[in-house]
Amino acid sequence: MVWLSNKSALSNIFISIRKYTTKNKYFAMSHSINTTVAEQQNDMYFGSEVINRVSFLRGDSDFITNAAIHPSARFIAFYKTDPLINKSAANKLAIFVNGDEQLKDSQGLWNSSLWRNTIQQWCQDNKEQSKTTRSGEKPVVLFMGLEDESVGLNLSQLKAGEKDDTTTEQQERFLDHQGRYQGIPYFAIDLTNASKELIEFFKENVVEGNPSKEDVFFTRSRKHYLGFTNKEAALYSHGKMFMDWLSRNHFCPGCGTLVVPIHAGGKLKCTNEKTIQKKTVAKEGEEQEIEIEIPACPVKQTSVSNVSFPRTDAVIITAITNTDRTKVLLSLSKRHAATRMYACTAGFMEPSETVEVATKREIWEETGVVCSKINIVMTQPWPFPGNLMIGCLGVVDFNGINENIHLGHDRELADARWFDTETIRKWIYDSPKVDNPEEILLPNPESIAFSLIKMAVDQRQQKL
Numbered sequence: 133m134v135w136l137s138n139k140s141a142l143s144n145i146f147i148s149i150r151k152y153t154t155k156n157k158y159f160a161m162s163h164s165i166n167t168t169v170a171e172q173q174n175d176m177y178f179g180s181e182v183i184n185r186v187s188f189l190r191g192d193s194d195f196i197t198n199a200a201i202h203p204s205a206r207f208i209a210f211y212k213t214d215p216l217i218n219k220s221a222a223n224k225l226a227i228f229v230n231g232d233e234q235l236k237d238s239q240g241l242w243n244s245s246l247w248r249n250t251i252q253q254w255c256q257d258n259k260e261q262s263k264t265t266r267s268g269e270k271p272v273v274l275f276m277g278l279e280d281e282s283v284g285l286n287l288s289q290l291k292a293g294e295k296d297d298t299t300t301e302q303q304e305r306f307l308d309h310q311g312r313y314q315g316i317p318y319f320a321i322d323l324t325n326a327s328k329e330l331i332e333f334f335k336e337n338v339v340e341g342n343p344s345k346e347d348v349f350f351t352r353s354r355k356h357y358l359g360f361t362n363k364e365a366a367l368y369s370h371g372k373m374f375m376d377w378l379s380r381n382h383f384c385p386g387c388g389t390l391v392v393p394i395h396a397g398g399k400l401k402c403t404n405e406k407t408i409q410k411k412t413v414a415k416e417g418e419e420q421e422i423e424i425e426i427p428a429c430p431v432k433q434t435s436v437s438n439v440s441f442p443r444t445d446a447v448i449i450t451a452i453t454n455t456d457r458t459k460v461l462l463s464l465s466k467r468h469a470a471t472r473m474y475a476c477t478a479g480f481m482e483p484s485e486t487v488e489v490a491t492k493r494e495i496w497e498e499t500g501v502v503c504s505k506i507n508i509v510m511t512q513p514w515p516f517p518g519n520l521m522i523g524c525l526g527v528v529d530f531n532g533i534n535e536n537i538h539l540g541h542d543r544e545l546a547d548a549r550w551f552d553t554e555t556i557r558k559w560i561y562d563s564p565k566v567d568n569p570e571e572i573l574l575p576n577p578e579s580i581a582f583s584l585i586k587m588a589v590d591q592r593q594q595k596l
């Protein structure tokens with residue numbers, strides 16, 4: 133049994149049900165069903181590489197200030213970790229920019245003194261590592277990174293300028309840091325504690341497609357954030373996971389003192405400045421009375437602290453086959469029994485487990501099946517709230533015992549079943565309705581669970 137905590141988060145691997153109103157909804161999803169494994173790995177929903185995080189620059193407050201006030205700087209907004217979207221726009225995630233003429237159908241935030249004062253105050257707090265960085269009605273700001281050539285930005289086009297772009301100067305279209313790091317800075321801003329005025333300001337600055345007030349809102353509906361483009365999904369996931377971590381950590385786990393975000397939101401710092409004096413040390417074989425000051429906070433005493441940096445929880449998730457891949461084992465959780473959504477086996481890793489051992493343990497605990505071989509094949513960030521899904525393919529060597537299903541160990545599942553791979557293949561490639569009298573559903577195509585099941589099917593095809 134591994135569901136020690138955060139059980140509801142894990143249930144999110146079984147994403148919302150889609151009714152198959154078209155011939156096959158999978159074809160309309162962001163993942164083409166013909167993608168190779170390498171393409172799936174590189175283009176994983178929520179995990180596409182769309183930002184160069186330049187994490188080594190987070191602690192350079194002068195760089196951060198230049199980035200935050202730069203005309204090209206982009207911002208995505210959150211409220212209680214829900215992203216601001218424009219339902220009526222082609223691209224749903226609302227992306228703001230400081231300067232005018234930077235984005236089509238946008239207006240520059242920098243025109244507003246409210247915004248200028250807000251971001252300049254944050255830059256100052258960030259530089260001073262102020263204890264009041266997130267007090268009062270101050271929003272929490274996170275530097276996400278640079279969109280640069282390494283992630284596909286067409287820098288030469290920006291340098292040349294668009295044909296109809298006559299007024300925006302080249303130096304305004306992208307940030308140039310020391311001639312070495314050139315790109316468009318991206319930030320996330322959490323407005324949970326911000327003034328109503330600032331929240332309304334952001335909503336009113338969503339202008340693409342001239343939306344009505346009802347079309348612009350902070351959403352917690354999967355219908356919306358599973359409908360993002362891959363770039364939007366990656367930006368949302370990146371900002372959301374950091375903001376969730378920042379919003380849940382206000383006090384030092386070592387000493388209980390207030391912690392504040394530093395390094396542009398990339399790190400939390402304990403504000404306990406007290407020190408303890410130790411008076412007796414051994415020196416040259418004798419005990420001597422000297423004074424050494426050490427921090428009163430135990431977190432500050434450690435050379436490597438894992439409570440000061442953002443947290444990611446590892447979850448293993450597995451599609452299971454027999455050795456010739458004619459069978460695929462899928463499971464139905466009790467929580468989702470009504471929806472008939474059969475998915476992969478999944479569970480949190482525990483301390484001091486390898487991925488392979490955790491995967492075998494989880495399969496046995498949930499299904500009773502003994503798995504002999506595990507291959508790690510792909511991973512997916514899962515921002516509900518902060519998981520990394522480690523996707524594996526497991527192989528069970530059928531011998532009359534290994535493959536037997538027994539749900540009585542941890543009683544997580546309503547059912548687990550060996551399906552014919554050919555049947556699953558039809559559901560993915562032809563129609564979910566073929567040979568499906570029970571109206572069984574597969575996971576949503578944006579999930580790694582779907583990719584893993586598809587991979588198991590594809591590998592069977594390759595062997596035929």
Ligand SMILES: [Zn+2]
Pocket residue numbers: 384385386387388389402403404429430431432
């Ligand atoms: Zn502390």
